[in-house]
Amino acid sequence: MARFLGIDTSNYTTSTAIYDTRTHCVFQQKQLLQVKESSLGLRQSDAVFSHVKQLGDLLCELLERQGSQLDGVGVSIRPRDVQGSYMPCFLVGELVARSVAAAKEIPVYFFSHQAGHIMAALYSAQRLDLINETFVAFHLSGGTTECLLVTPNKEGVFSVQLLAKSMDLKAGQVVDRTGKLLGLPFPAGKELETLALKSEKIYKIHPTFKGKDCCLSGLENQCQKLLAQGEAKEEIAAYCIQYLLAVVERMTKNIKEELGDLPIVYSGGVMSNSMIRQKITEKYGGYFAQPQFSSDNAAGVAVLASVQRKGGTEE
The missing domain is CATH 3.30.420.40 (ATPase, nucleotide binding domain)
Structure with a gap:
């Protein structure tokens, strides 16, 4: 049995999750960032501040409920797997993930927010077997509208190629x-x-x-x-x-x-x-993806960490 923590600090949601490879269950704690009425989002500086305020409490609550035994940490550190993809809000999750991994002397694995979405869809559709195959993934959200060709990658989990x-x-x-x-x-x-x-x-x-x-x-x-x-x-x-x-x-x-x-x-x-x-x-x-795994979440990166540790095969 192994348990992996996932952290995702997107521009909309602070997310934490634990994936248990024995039961194949995901446990989540997440919270939307507060946006002023009539606004259409947050400036990055405000998103970073909100994540700093929310992430600690969410993580503590998750670990109190599910236990603190962990074997690895997965975290999203960029929006997409393309050169130059960057948003400051992901630095909050990366800092906490590195700190947890260092304190517990466990490995930390880095992914994109988009890869987390794709893996969350595979997990909730009960099709984790597709990580060893070539498939097409649509990613439609507030920051992305893309159709991608996804192929297995021995150095990581999978690689993506933009189709449309x-x-x-x-x-x-x-x-x-x-x-x-x-x-x-x-x-x-x-x-x-x-x-x-x-x-x-x-x-x-x-x-x-x-x-x-x-x-x-x-x-x-x-x-x-x-x-x-x-x-x-x-x-x-x-x-x-x-x-x-x-x-x-x-x-x-x-x-x-x-x-x-x-x-x-x-x-x-x-x-x-x-x-x-x-x-x-x-x-x-x-x-x-099931609705609870369609919106921004840390479940995908928690499962990705499990697959990364096993070299491309889900535990």
Whole structure:
């Protein structure tokens, strides 16, 4: 049996988790960063300060509940696995992870926030076996809208290659901006879905693409236009989600035509939307993270640490 601590200090959530390789259970303690009403996020300096205030209490509570015996620590230290990917808020998690590992004389493993999202999706979909195969991963969140080719990596866990992306706004940004437009709290994903489910209207949507890449700024503009025309809030919410669904459908179709029938994993907070999940599953299948593992979390990096220690095979 081995137990691995995971830490993730993203721009939205302070997250801690323990992954137990004997039971294959994940135990989480996480807390959203406080954002001022009507705001669409935090400055990095404010995010760093919030993590400093929250991480200690969350970690203490997790260890008190689950015990302090640990065999390794995993931590996200950058947004994505590309050169120049950096956000100061991840320094808070890295500092604490290094300190815990040094104090307990256990190894610490470093990953990207995106890799954590992908692994959390694999874990919650009960498809950890895919880490030894090539598969496609979608990552749709407030900071990323990407389709990735994921391949095993003997030096780590897996490597990613960008296949398609959003050329302007990210899916989560559009969700939150539409939410603000409709007077919803930040982050707006759950409230926007609740509002959209009240609508029975089906829109004919033709998303904007340039080659394989999508463009989402037009979606924000159209939502503003619909509001100015007096469209009901639930209809605008439905339009926003139906547009994002059309984008994911188009990207999925493109990838299947190009790469064939590879397994597809959908991760990130936007992919927790039940409307998108239902339609994509019906049409294309694929594997979705459970809602509690779709939003920012430390579960993925805790599982990644376990796999890293075993050299690419989950314990």
